[in-house]
Amino acid sequence: MLRHIIRRLLLAIPTLLAVFTVIFIIVRVAPGDPATAVLGDNASQQAVEALRERMGLNEPLWKQYLTFLADLARGDLGDSLKTSQPVWTQIKSALPHTLELTAAALVIGLVVGVPIGVVTAVKRNQAPDYIGRIVSLVGLSLPAFYLAILLIYFFAVKLDWFPAVGAPSFSDTGANLHHLVLPAVTLGLIEMAYVARMTRSVMIAVLSDDYVRTARAKGLGEWVVLVQHALRAGLIPVVSLVGIFAISMIGSSVLVEEVFARPGLGKLMVGATKQKDYTSLQSIMVVYAFIIVIINLITDIIYTMIDPRVRYA
């Protein structure tokens, strides 16, 4: 078990390296000169040249790449092109807000989505199935930012139950959680659609498996068959999908943070994009890459723990 985990950890290193390389290439291959992009077309030649020097753009590309990796290895994410502050200070304060939002939404998505998926699979091609499938298809088609606006309109503007924008610091727990409700519900409902759909197709496959038929044939009650046999086996693939859900939510959280003006990582990335702050953008992508690799690692470990076939393989 421990060996398996250590092996996975080591395997994550080349993956991260590959991801960092791709990020570096995408940001550096940008058509046009980043320094000019930052300063604008009317900037003087000297100003552009000075900034190029400061950004290290006059070095050969391989040297820039090595510097980038060496800085990362030392945990240095560089300074913002715009503010000259270390990017990490901004990321450090933004990250908890994004993780809080994603975790809360993941819980909502699973708690609502898994039962819907199971019910629609069991009642396949009956009324609950059609309703569940339509609801999840609408959920899949509804962009997160539009659902956010609808929820803000009804629950913040009309009913005034929850605040619509911002996120207070974590020390003010009550207010912080109060501000979390609408964004988390938005993201959770969107995710619920994916969860329900995937749980449904997994359960349909499981329900037609031999051992379920055997359980039924030996006269076990439908409930026992469902919960003790089918659901237990069906949960394994669903757990492995939780990682995918979490990663897709990291993506949607960018929009949710934008609408609710939450000071998270996504809002930081949108800001960096609009300001053409390439060093910040690059560092934020590195942090996203870390989050994704960690989510995959955790999923993998949980998967190993619940599925004996993997454990002994």
Add this chain to the structure above:
Amino acid sequence: MSASTALMAESADAVPPVDIVSGRRRALRTFARNRTAVVGVVLIALLILIALAAPLVAPHDPLDQSVRNRLAPPSADHLLGRDDKGRDVFSRVIYGTRIALQVGILSVLLGGALGTLIGITAAFFGGKIDSALMRLTDVLLAFPDLITGLLVLAVLGPGLSKMIIAIGLTIAPRFARVAYGPTLSLMHRDFVDAARTVGVGNARILRAHLLPNILGELVVFGSLWTASAIRLEASLSFIGLGVQPPTPTWGQMIREGTLYLTTVPWYSLGPGLALLLAVLAFNLVGDGLRDALDPRSRS
């Protein structure tokens, strides 16, 4: 040679020749019987018609400003009211169909062609090409589509063609994955070996044997990703990185609407519903196609 062809022809006769044609026909029939999928087809046809005939359908010029009438409520002449510059929201929603469909369809064609090429090339040639291409694909797949799109768009800058490229590049690795697996398994199937033995070249094997086999999957995937591409375009426009004003896009209109949510709540309703319908339509068709082409769900 002639003996072997005769043999193959005979064995093909032995297996009833219903296979491909009736398979396709059966899929079509399953699809046509799927009511939600047909609704999707009708919706898409309607959207394309609206996009093409926008100048005829739209009651007003989408760019005509009238500051005096800004944020006017819905009326008989302006079904969805007017926006913050006094422009007719209904006409802008209609013109927004053009951007949404252009980006949705063209980016999927671009990303689909590129990705399929990458996937087939990797599987076909194997070895170093395979591991290099698929490694890159996996790295790009690790990120959520919105974040990849945002990054590419940040580098390219705003604009219609850049939006199509950004979303196309986001989609490409997904198609590469879809094309890769089946191609790899087909490469080891007997009929490909047989074709090779009788001296059929690579290009012809790809065209005649591989593509028809993975086409169904690609079409399903293309439809579902058109839905996602439309959603991505709206999301990026909503953030403010899309096709720049004054060209009307749904995402940007919804963003403008959020500013007036307390006073003029109907503002973003029209573009929001249009967006929802467009994405839903392509999802319905993609779902229907998948069910029709998947033998497991035929029961």
